[in-house]
Amino acid sequence: MLKYLFAKNEDIPQGTAAVFFGFSSIVWFVIGTGLGSFNAAKLAFPDFVVGSELFSFGHMRQVHVLAVIFGWISMAFAMAMMYITPALGNTKLWSEKLGVWNCFLWNIGLSLGLTLLWMGITSGREYSDFPWVIDLYIAAFIALPLAINVWMTILKRKTQGIYTTNWFFGAGVFMVTIVFIVGNSPEWFNLTGLSEAYLTWWFAHNVLGLWITPIAAAIAYYTVPKVTGNPLYSHRIGHLHFWSVVVFYSTPAAHHLMSAPLPEWLKSFASVEGVLILVPAIAFVSNLLLTMQGKWHMFVENVEIKYTITGVLMAIPLNMQGGFQQTRAINWYVHGTGWIVAHAHLALLGFSTFLEAAAVYYGLQAILRRKLYSLALANFHFWFLLIGFSIYWVSMTIAGLIQGAGKIYEVPYIDVVIAEHPYMIARWVGGTLVFTGNLVWLYNMYMTARVGTEIPAGRLPHELAYER
């Protein structure tokens, strides 16, 4: 990587930035899920490692969360943007050099920020935990260069129209930059009190709603037509998805603070808007599933489609939960319990991760022109992720319902802790399966780059999947 930092832009091979982003994202995924597994072990067995603040749950929890959001998910997005945006514009990435620098500075900044968090140096605001110095760094050296590269590539495209995926990419990098800057403004301007608490959740909500969810969906809009060879079922439904995300997903931030003393009008407004998340969700899921017409055998045979469609199917329970659990009728029961933790993992580890994993699998093979080293290991990875996640989600949902019951029947808290113990162990088992699967993935992709069979010109990687 270092040799390309100071090379001339023309001398950097196409796709270099995407490859660097791809491998970085896998490494961060291994780190993030490893931390998650460790944290889960701490909750199941509190005396697992003692004697140092660095291995205390309170120091490690946020490192896990931000490693997977900024490391795995966002870098996998950047990877996808680096190769999908130019491919859809029938052009080259505007600047490979900027992309390589972006990846380099991203890794440096994230390592620095997570180290500070690990030491306990935090703003004390969930999801925007980084101290403001790191926030400025992220805005200037992570978000903005990525946005510029994506916009310039779209502007310099050689096609007439802009495909669905690129609307989302172009708008997503814009929205996440705005959301990041506005959401972290309390730290820069020392805004305090409820406004700060609300802005914290405004950021947390919108970074999911205007970045993670739409960009993951945009990736699926590319992967499914590309790999199956079917055209997207409907551009009109894609329009509906895009506009309803912008309007309906950007407004219900207050539903995260449903039982906090926010103005009642704001909570009611957020709650109604929150149900409307079903509009983009149904548009997205139906569009993708209808695109699969006649190609459903690929759901079994093809690894990228297996990942993508699993992720798309997970969007159904995700949005059904998301739309209704935030209404007053349900939220009072599940607020602040493991149910929400399960839901958050359904969004990030279920829905979004499966879509991104497909983009990384496909992209690395397509750019390196090398066939996957082992399809068996890829299937191993898939099932470890899916089974690990399912164990996690089921156990945390049950734990959440126990907590909810304990809350309303005023059970002494320690009895809730005792009742949750088996589910905490199951959660650790699930997390560890995910971590193990990711180690295998890293090995598989490393070997793909090293010794994978070369893909002949004019062929696509998945066409060769079953050829020796």
Place this chain on the structure above:
Amino acid sequence: MAFREYKIGARLFGVALGGSMVITLYFPIVDMTSVAVTETGLKKQLSYGRIGGFSYEDPFMLGEGKPKTVVLNKDPKTGQPIETVHAYVYQSGIPFPSGIVHPRILGEGVTELSQSQGKIGDASEGAGAVFLISRGSHQGETVNYIENATATRGWKPDQVLSAAGDANTSYVGSGKIMFVKEGCWWCHTLLPEQTQDWQYFGVPPRLGDFNGESPTAFGSDRKAPDLLHVASRNSSKEWMTMHFFNPRLVQPHSIMPRYDYMWGDKDANGNTIDFDAWRAEYDKYAAGETLYPPEVPAYAPDSQVRYLMDFVMSLK
């Protein structure tokens, strides 16, 4: 942008996102910032100081640059007995909280009284100041406001600290830093819910309880009891000391981490704490080999756990 549709689309996008931000940012913040601070809110911001997370006065989050909360029952200037008051002591150089620097965030009535009666405009960070919470009347309503006792009564910060003594001094602001840094709020919420927590965890907070506080550390994932009123339920420092050192000493089923590392190297008598020996002895006790657990060392008055204890004890 070859198509007219893209131009229209880009503008509509601006309108949609801008409109969304007006409704979800501008309106709520105008509404929330118009609420006057309550007595709880004043106590919190005066005892926590400027900021509870990363800041330039305390970049490593060691609890530096924070005010001290003292209980006074004699006038620090004259030594005469007075009715017990809580004083918030900002020694020279300690940054003031938002309410002193920007009095308008205190809300209607509180802002006016704090400026006219409380003379908070006269306070200077360089010289330090002592603040009290006083009660006055604004347009016929009883209002709590901030009184700058350095200006109104001539109390100097160091005078107040020596008059109160260490036993009556709480490091609440430094303790809030510990609470944030150690991630207590990842499991313990500071937000009894409006729907069902009244019986068990006490009254939920009100809108004006937060003016000037940063961060609010509500917490979102309650894996442990809510702490907003914990000191009203349990005010035993002995219990808390054992619980911080190793929660399993007092609650065998607890999944809370041990915070023994917050004791530092030395105990209250200046002796080095032998953590390895303690843990080995505790393991024997946990295995059922000994009848009693080892004694928990008394913490030093400047240890991090003292700060945290003072903060938790302030949560009434």
